[in-house]
Amino acid sequence: xxxxxxxxxxxxxxxxxxxxxxxxxxxxxxxxxxxxxxxxxxxxxxxxxxxxxxxxxxxxxxxxxxxxxxxxxxxxxxxxxxxxxxxxxxxxxxxxxxxxxxxxxxxxxxxxxxxxxxxxxxxxxxxxxxxxxxxxxxxxxxxxxxxxxxxxxxxxxxxxxxxxxxxxxxxxxxxxxxx
Amino acid sequence: xxxxxxxxxxxxxxxxxxxxxxxxxxxxxxxxxxxxxxxxxxxxxxxxxxxxxxxxxxxxxxxxxxxxxxxxxxxxxxxxxxxxxxxxxxxxxxxxxxxxxxxxxxxxxxxxxxxxxxxxxxxxxxxxxxxxxxxxxxxxxxxxxxxxxxxxxxxxxxxxxxxxxxxxxxxxxxxxxxx
DNA sequence: ACAGAAAGAATGAATGAACATTCTTTTTTC
DNA sequence: GAAAAAAGAATGTTCATTCATTCTTTCTGT
Numbered sequence: 001x002x003x004x005x006x007x008x009x010x011x012x013x014x015x016x017x018x019x020x021x022x023x024x025x026x027x028x029x030x031x032x033x034x035x036x037x038x039x040x041x042x043x044x045x046x047x048x049x050x051x052x053x054x055x056x057x058x059x060x061x062x063x064x065x066x067x068x069x070x071x072x073x074x075x076x077x078x079x080x081x082x083x084x085x086x087x088x089x090x091x092x093x094x095x096x097x098x099x100x101x102x103x104x105x106x107x108x109x110x111x112x113x114x115x116x117x118x119x120x121x122x123x124x125x126x127x128x129x130x131x132x133x134x135x136x137x138x139x140x141x142x143x144x145x146x147x148x149x150x151x152x153x154x155x156x157x158x159x160x161x162x163x164x165x166x167x168x169x170x171x172x173x174x175x176x177x178x179x
Numbered sequence: 180x181x182x183x184x185x186x187x188x189x190x191x192x193x194x195x196x197x198x199x200x201x202x203x204x205x206x207x208x209x210x211x212x213x214x215x216x217x218x219x220x221x222x223x224x225x226x227x228x229x230x231x232x233x234x235x236x237x238x239x240x241x242x243x244x245x246x247x248x249x250x251x252x253x254x255x256x257x258x259x260x261x262x263x264x265x266x267x268x269x270x271x272x273x274x275x276x277x278x279x280x281x282x283x284x285x286x287x288x289x290x291x292x293x294x295x296x297x298x299x300x301x302x303x304x305x306x307x308x309x310x311x312x313x314x315x316x317x318x319x320x321x322x323x324x325x326x327x328x329x330x331x332x333x334x335x336x337x338x339x340x341x342x343x344x345x346x347x348x349x350x351x352x353x354x355x356x357x358x
Numbered sequence: 359a360c361a362g363a364a365a366g367a368a369t370g371a372a373t374g375a376a377c378a379t380t381c382t383t384t385t386t387t388c
Numbered sequence: 389g390a391a392a393a394a395a396g397a398a399t400g401t402t403c404a405t406t407c408a409t410t411c412t413t414t415c416t417g418t
Contacts, residue, residue: 083317124330128311135310151303
């Protein structure tokens, strides 16, 4: 609380006029974080709704947002907290549902006609990849965001039954994780 | 510490005869956890080295280990902690390296000849999926381990360029995540 | 064989720091 | 000058670590 107060340039006591307790702050931060990302996806969808091919690329590239070095650790902390705190779990569940709805509607149709169960399995796989990205990003100081993103891209394309884009945006080969 | 002491049926003070401080206990727990899993993979490899087809299946099924409801939350906590504590990060990096070595040697050859960069990208994807599994498992109380595992299986098979096994072990369809 | 001294094992109360929350006091605003 | 806003000191709790003390085992000299 004292650090939050310092950051907000308020006194500790004053914060309690705006939030009932620390947990309420945490919930609000989670909600803000997730709705920011949701907005990113909605924007991408609006921009590319006419062009199926570019949608996948644009959609994937949004995940750099989660790879910001200050964002990933706190996101992982949120997932951990969700395991203990049902209120946090509820906020996480909300964005998860939203995220899957968006994918079901705009991304997965690119895979062609597949069974309902297959659709859900692929959704789950992509959600797992997204979670895995933030976990890898925070747990491995040598993890390179570009590698994580291209592994995501590769896998999403395979899940959509398409070939990944022919070349990376810059001409370098894959980057080694050094020790 | 008091809870650890109770669990170990020791006094709090006595624990400090065996561990320098709480951090040392945490490191030891991480090491034990990871080496247990490593042993699982080594065993699977030994058992299936003659049969490439069954290796992938057996290998994938080992991941139920990470899905144990008491294991996943603490594993996620470890990943979070690795972001702050370099000693924990080092232990995580060690199992990560080992894990990739095993995969490179026994699993990925099933995918046929692919470029070096492709190999590393697929390794990263599988590692991300593994991390994602524990994150999903702890963050979503409605997550079903069977769904997570079959999403993993589906994706690993796609990454290996093979079709997933024809049917699930039991005859049920995919399980919905209820609300 | 054995008293008793030394070493080691184990306990649990004391310490001090961190921290969320509340309460009293001060400052600002109208 | 009253009411609202803001500050920051006080409170009570949790928790890792330390420390004085007690209990147990092992060794030593006769």
